[in-house]
Amino acid sequence: MSGTSHPDSTGDPSPMADNVPTDRGAVGRRGSKFHRSGSCVQAVQETMKEKQARYKESREARKKLLTSGHKYIFEILADRLSLELQAVEEFVLDAPSLAPFDDFFAKGGSKTIAFVYQETEVPGIECGRTFPGTAKGAIIMRLFLANLSETCLTGLCPFFVRTKIDVPVNIKNIHEEIYFSMLDAAEGLLKGTRNLLSKIMMPAVCATENWGALNQSKHGEKDKQNFKDTITRYIHFLDACIEGTVQLKTASNIEFARLVSFEDVKAAAADVDMVHQLEEALMMWYKQIEQVLTESDQMRKEADASGPLTELEHWKRMSAKFNSIIEHIKGPECKAVVNVLNINRSKTLKVWRELDARITDCANEAKDNVKFLYTLEKVCQPLYNCDPVTMAKSIQNLINAIRMIHSVSQYYNTSERMTSLFIKVTNQMVTACRAYITDNGTSGIWEQDTQDIIKKIQVIDDGIKNMVNSTPDLH
Template sequence: MSSSIEPTVDLTRCSTSSVPSLQESLTEKMAKFKEARESRQSLLKAAHRYIIEVLAAVLCLDDAVVEEFVLDAPSLAPFDDFFVKGGERTIAFVYQESEVPGIECGRTFPGTEEGAKIMRLFLANLKETTLFGLCLFFMRNNVNVAINSETIHQEISFSMLDASEGVLMGQRDLLSKVYLPAICATEDWGILTNTEDEEKIKQNFKNAILNYINFLDEAQMMMESVQLSEASGIDFSRLMTADDMKAAGEDVSMMRKCEKVLMMWCKEIDQVLTDSDQIRKEDEASGILTELKHWKKISAKLRSITEEIKGTEFKTVLNFLLVNQSKKLMIWRDLDTRLTDYLNEAKDTVKLLSMLEKNCQPLYSFDPVTMAKSIQLITDSIFMMQYVSRYCSTSQHITLLFIKVTNLMLTGCSAYITDNGSSQIWDQDTETIIKKIQGCMYLFREYQSCFRKTKELILEQKPAGKPIEVSEKPILGKFERFCKRLKKISQMMTAVKTFSLLSHSKIEGIDFLAAKFQNIYINMKTKQDNMLDHGNKEFEVEFAEFTSQINNLVLQLEDFMSSSISKIQSCHHALNLLQRFQKLNMPWLQAEISKNYSLILNRFVSELEHVKEHYQSNREDPPLGRNIPPVAGRILWVRNLFNKIQEPIRNFEKYSDILSTPEGKEVVQMYNKTAALFVEFEILHHKAWMKEVSELKDTLQVAHPKMQELFVNFEAKIHKIIRETKLMQKMGMEVSEQALYFTSKATHLKAT
């Protein structure tokens, strides 16, 4: 390896002519070239050495060795063009086997023969270099800024292309293993944010790179060919003309050799056809593109065989055996027919699959709504293939194509739900995941509908030729199982969202159940790796376990709710607590909540009867508070009784439909009758008070019997009226003008 070769000034590779003038001329040239090399070395700055150090680290060479390789170049101008403001965007180096440089590089390589090749690193113009080794290149981020030793590590980036297996494969590996993963991991997209439209722009950019990678794969595949073995042992100079072939046919040895070569070729061609016809073991997620690649590869191989058949040696052997009527030609003719059929099938299939792949482009959008818009066109295209293709007119072919489409949709749905693998289900918002799941289920319904509609339409129209039977189960079955898995995931997400509210509830004692749910959630979350893999049987077991734990938790929550409510004596407070449970919005509790509403309603009936009995017993002389005026006090008393029965009824009406049941209607009738008594009591006392006030004379100010002055007359009756008026006003009841007059006069006089 040249990496261990040290530069010297040995002139052993120079001419050994004894002519003194020639020896002197070579010595002068070598000195001149060496001086130029030393001049180049003096121009190396920190920026140059930074690049040299990177190259040495990547190639596992010493810095000094890489520096010597760099100095082999006749000029360092490419470095200057790369460093200067407004200069070249890239600078490239190639490390591969090449000819030993001459003395013009300023050094010699002892021990190497003329025309020998060594592993070298050299500055390269890629337009003029045949690349079959490593291409190491640096790129500038901004050509409007000059590069110096202080900014070089920020302004340039390094990459490498391995062309040891061909430039196409090297470029493919660079894109697929370096650039695409880096792009997918990028979070900062400049002005692009995370809106839905801009996410599609990002995804379209990634898809464009993927499509180019696929194109490189296809280009590489098209370059692959089948080469038949050489026809060794045959003297083709004896088979130049038809007469030569007839004459050579008398030679039994020549006949056997040609037949043997033909049978060797037939065996090689038959092996290619047999391999092409083998059942392939494919990834379950393979789509139309995989099928298209397969047939393009077969087509490329078969075309290369036809080119081999058109070759001079193959034609000569065939013509020789034909002229001499060899029986082995029967084997060739059968094989030639098979080859023609296979080639026509491959060409036809590639053509149809290319058209179908174009129609399937929306399926790569990873958006179920966009996918759904193209389903009808794709379905129609596949069903019509049986009438336009000789080779795709079997049930197996049509079913296979539909399965490929199904796989493509499933891959797209999984990428859509997981943001192309960048977000796990449990890391996303519950509402977002549920919305995505609904979109995937919508796609399945559209796919199922389009499939059935097109199939029925073909049967109704009865086109020429008997329509083939295509079973729905192998085509839609996998998607249906996937949707069932999505439904279960949706149920789990809904349960998690619902029970997570327990940790935010202020209901006394519920924190124990909230902690219990957190344990269930964490345990379940740690077990789930790939929930979208509907073939994962472990999920079913874990889902059943999760469902059982949630059901047990629901039973405990129901018991807790009923126990908490039963401890409360007041219907009003019991209803308030029940409504707090109701606001948790747990579907599992609805039955128990309805049951508790019924129990509280029964308790309310007893409370209503108790209030009514209390009213009947005390209406003539109700218990009043201290210093409460009698009329307003009675009204205040009956209003408190009314509020005691009104608030529960309002809650029943607002939060439940139990009052619309026969049982509830009876309670409403009881309530209305009791409320009517209270209202009647209030109206009677209020009217009596209004009448009493209206009959009073203006005796608020009277003359003193001895002194000729007015004074305020606060008789007990007037004092009571004023107190009644103020309390009536607080209760929002009607008050007469005379009562207001008394009150205002009294207030004014007391102030003076």
């Protein structure tokens, strides 16, 4: 029969002959799949190349926007950071936009422009260049434009400041209009800020002779001194925070890198020697924290003439101290120790949890007290900066603020703390009156004309009478 063959016919020696066309079709289909896959990879590669080209083109466009003003800033950065000028320019061009420079140079623009020089991840292809020899996620030293509110500062922060924004900055006036400084946060942001204020800003303020209109003002010297005193108080506060920060000891005999996964924690909980080491570490931290709590409960030693703002400074220091302990408790090392001992059901956890609750309560108290005492900061300023008459007019506002604290505060509303606060208010009023009579300590009572002294005393007496009459709470 023509046109038909069977599997067992002598014309087809292979029993699989009928399947041959089908197999070839499958091979064809697989080949088409591989072809399409290769095409997709090629398309992705082409897209990546297009992106790289576009980013590189944007970078070149940014480079063309650089002016002599930019180069002036680059030169200062290169000199102070010991970098090549070309390296500084390349780092700055990594940013997606030069808008911060435009804002800084413009009339009515920003008063500051800040940079950060520290270790950070290698930027992606969007910067418009590559970093040969570095893997994705690698860490390198970089200089970059920074939004300081969104940057964790651990290195150097060079910045430029404008004192006036009524004229645009250009190459002709840039030497006079902008000022450079740098904050070193390598040892912590608090210490870096303290060093910047105490070693650079404060000496510059004290050396300044031209204070503009204040030099001709009647109260110019007092205003200048008040400004210096404010900076000095803040520096002292930073010193207290730095000294008060609690650094718990490091358990150097424990490999915390081996206590990351749940399997690691379970294995450690079954190891008697490891559990013993972790219990020792936990009790070491326990004793340190217990000592801090004991010291905080002891009687405070303060100057007899301390004013109300020292109360705010005290609770700021306490808040910094307790928060530094809580940061350690919430840290990975302490959490790893607690997790292991929790699985092991160690008895040491009972006293640790009690201590954790106590330190948390102390931190909440300090935070709450700082929040409410901040309301006194503004209404207390007349006690520090004004003459007795103006000071007396502000007492009602101060009394209202203290009444609010007593009514609303969860922790500060005790009789002991209210009494201590009123004593500090009285101390500062006496200090202000003494400064008024002695012209801020420059003239003794017996060195002045008798009639002048009598007039000053009368002013103080009138101020006290007005204060009492206008403040029903004091009757």
